[in-house]
Amino acid sequence: MRRLLLVATLFAGLAQAAEPLTIDVHRDPNCGCCKAWIKHLESNGFVVRDHVESDMAAFKTAQGVPHRLGSCHTGVIDGKFVEGHVPASEVRELVKRDDLIGAAVPGMPAGSPGMEMGDRQDAYQVIGLTESNGEQVLAEYPAR
Numbered sequence: 001m002r003r004l005l006l007v008a009t010l011f012a013g014l015a016q017a018a019e020p021l022t023i024d025v026h027r028d029p030n031c032g033c034c035k036a037w038i039k040h041l042e043s044n045g046f047v048v049r050d051h052v053e054s055d056m057a058a059f060k061t062a063q064g065v066p067h068r069l070g071s072c073h074t075g076v077i078d079g080k081f082v083e084g085h086v087p088a089s090e091v092r093e094l095v096k097r098d099d100l101i102g103a104a105v106p107g108m109p110a111g112s113p114g115m116e117m118g119d120r121q122d123a124y125q126v127i128g129l130t131e132s133n134g135e136q137v138l139a140e141y142p143a144r
Contacts, residue, residue, distance in 0.1 A: 021095060022047040023082065026059050027073040034073040037085055037114030041075075044088035069104035069127060085112035090126045090139050100128045103138060112141070119144070 023041060027034035029052045038048050053059050060074055063081045071084025078095050083104035086094075094103045104127050105112055111121025123143040128136040 020045050020047045021077060021092065022049065023075045023077040023091065024049045024051060025073055025075045026051045026053045026056065028053065028056055031072055033085070033108065033114045035114075036116070037073060040113035041088055041091070046088065046091070064101060064129075065104070066129065066133065069106045069129065071104065071106060071108060085109065085114050085124075086126055087113050087139075087141075093138065094128070097128065099130055100136075101131050102129045103127065104129065111144070 023046050025034070025038055025041075025048055027050070038050060041048050056072075056074070060070065060083070063074055063076065065074060065081050065083050069083055073084065075082035075086075075091070077091065080094055080100065081102035081104075082091055082094065083102065083106075085105045085108065086103050090103060094100060105124055106127065107124075108115055109122040109124035110117045112124055121141065121144045124141050125137050126139040126141075128138045130136070
């Protein structure tokens with residue numbers, strides 16, 4: 001019984017330590033993949049605040065998202081941008097990185113979160129951006 005109580009206490013402490021991350025997602029009102037990406041984040045423990053924007057291009061510029069890394073929606077978490085269909089695990093890693101101002105999955109690759117198309121997955125990369133506009137490949141997802 002004592003061991004069971006100890007294990008229960010341990011798990012309760014871990015649950016409290018893993019507070020959900022909150023992300024603001026800015027999107028066009030008619031975009032279905034943006035809503036699918038939001039569901040991906042929520043199913044991975046994020047709290048999402050959904051914002052519909054009338055001018056996404058202006059919003060992206062204000063957030064410092066380079067055009068070359070553009071996609072359809074832009075998230076903001078802890079002052080950093082998350083552009084496009086970035087997997088939840090990579091968003092979590094971005095938050096831990098003080099050297100990055102954002103992360104992006106350019107374009108809209110099939111098979112990325114929110115762009116699921118059955119078994120199809122195009123190869124894509126998650127690109128991190130430094131304050132000096134330097135790019136780093138944070139993760140690579142192969143085609144299958």
